[in-house]
Amino acid sequence: MNRLDDEPTLLLRLPTSPLPPAWDDDPLDELAERLADVCGAAVHPDEIAAVLESDGLTHEQITTRYARRDLFDMAEQLYARVPRRFPDPAPVPDPWRTSPWQCLLRGMLFGLPGLAYLLGAGLLPGRVTGLAASALVAWAWNQGLAHRAYVRLAAGGRRAAARCLLLGAPAGVTAAAATALAVSGPGAVPAFAAGESLYLAAATVLLVLGREQHLLIALVPTAAGAACLPLWRPGPVPAAVLLLATVVAAVLSAVRETVRSLRTEGSPAPGTARLGASVPYGLFGLAGGALTLMAPAAGRPAAVVLTLSMGVAEWLLYRYRSLTLTALRHSRTPRGFRLRAAGALGLCLTGYLAALAAPALVTGVPSLPLLALGAALWVALLLQAAGIAWPSAVACLAAAAAEAALSDGTHEAGPLSPAAAELASCGCATAVLLAVACTRMGRATAHR
Numbered sequence: 001m002n003r004l005d006d007e008p009t010l011l012l013r014l015p016t017s018p019l020p021p022a023w024d025d026d027p028l029d030e031l032a033e034r035l036a037d038v039c040g041a042a043v044h045p046d047e048i049a050a051v052l053e054s055d056g057l058t059h060e061q062i063t064t065r066y067a068r069r070d071l072f073d074m075a076e077q078l079y080a081r082v083p084r085r086f087p088d089p090a091p092v093p094d095p096w097r098t099s100p101w102q103c104l105l106r107g108m109l110f111g112l113p114g115l116a117y118l119l120g121a122g123l124l125p126g127r128v129t130g131l132a133a134s135a136l137v138a139w140a141w142n143q144g145l146a147h148r149a150y151v152r153l154a155a156g157g158r159r160a161a162a163r164c165l166l167l168g169a170p171a172g173v174t175a176a177a178a179t180a181l182a183v184s185g186p187g188a189v190p191a192f193a194a195g196e197s198l199y200l201a202a203a204t205v206l207l208v209l210g211r212e213q214h215l216l217i218a219l220v221p222t223a224a225g226a227a228c229l230p231l232w233r234p235g236p237v238p239a240a241v242l243l244l245a246t247v248v249a250a251v252l253s254a255v256r257e258t259v260r261s262l263r264t265e266g267s268p269a270p271g272t273a274r275l276g277a278s279v280p281y282g283l284f285g286l287a288g289g290a291l292t293l294m295a296p297a298a299g300r301p302a303a304v305v306l307t308l309s310m311g312v313a314e315w316l317l318y319r320y321r322s323l324t325l326t327a328l329r330h331s332r333t334p335r336g337f338r339l340r341a342a343g344a345l346g347l348c349l350t351g352y353l354a355a356l357a358a359p360a361l362v363t364g365v366p367s368l369p370l371l372a373l374g375a376a377l378w379v380a381l382l383l384q385a386a387g388i389a390w391p392s393a394v395a396c397l398a399a400a401a402a403e404a405a406l407s408d409g410t411h412e413a414g415p416l417s418p419a420a421a422e423l424a425s426c427g428c429a430t431a432v433l434l435a436v437a438c439t440r441m442g443r444a445t446a447h448r
Helices: 027-034 036-041 045-054 059-064 071-081 100-119 129-156 158-184 188-208 212-218 220-227 236-262 275-298 302-308 310-330 334-363 367-385 389-407 418-440
Strands: none
Touching: 027 036, 027 071, 036 045, 036 071, 045 071, 059 071, 100 188, 100 212, 100 220, 100 236, 100 302, 100 310, 129 158, 129 188, 129 275, 158 188, 158 236, 188 212, 188 236, 212 220, 212 236, 220 236, 275 302, 275 367, 275 389, 275 418, 302 310, 302 334, 302 367, 310 334, 310 367, 334 367, 334 418, 367 389, 367 418, 389 418
């Protein structure tokens, strides 16, 4: 008898004869104690009833031993007696954990191309409107192309992504170069714009296919030439050779990786997103480029600070997704998760703004307009990373249009300074995007 008392399923296997219980209290209390884990984790009495039935509890045992009407009445009483205590799920690997060094590398890839403008300043005339227009077209096209290629990569593998890039990259180069030629006419600007477009297309290919190191190697000639500027200013020919070396190296690496990927075995790509799904990503590229190009109009190197901060921005995006995953595990109610997700958003956004403010203070850049621009872009990137693309595109396009209008005197109060226009337009965009982020990212379904 002592041996049987130690068995956890003793009460479910007692004989059906109406023997008096071995204890004075209700035998259901003993059963509730033994099944405390099952009863505490149940969200409905039917779950407890299923467990009792699967353990072989008979109707005769229920009515005689436990003096209850039926299985469901017994399950309801067990459910009422045991308080709810849902166990935490077992820890799983964090899919959003990433290396800070990898994000630093990608940040360098975003910032180093800006050195080409310093190195090639002597090759360009005073007005570079065509170059700016070409850059906007290239940024918009490559943002949309990158999204499309990533979708293909996830659905059909490297071969499907390579086919997408093989068709899309040359088209983007042609459109960007033609824009520069149409705006500026023949000359140095269209030639520089063509090289810029080729580099951006090659960089898109290498980044999508995961070859960041090759792109970093291609940037070595330009970075080395820019590093020598304080001591030696190269003439037009050496500068052109260094820039051309970067473009050629990037294009050759992109072609090689594309050919290698085309030779891999592909998989069927069911459910590939329609072509229109990439449109908001391209529009955001256009809006982000316009906001960045307009920022230096106030005489501030905001574009340099922004591009150098992209590595930190990317790491904080991963960090936010990791924090929300932890919040999902520890939240008991939808409201609790919304509060945790909003706290993670505020923490990561504050960290990014601190990363922007530090170089602004050192260089003397007015910080408030820069912080407003950085906040708008970071929250927009966060929404895009979660597949919420249209709010980011619309808000940033509206901010770019508002900044252009406020700066040129088309509103009733007269033109504002570039800094004030940037602060007003980007501040409003940030407020809208934060409202969208707190609402949409506060849902558990946004983090699947």
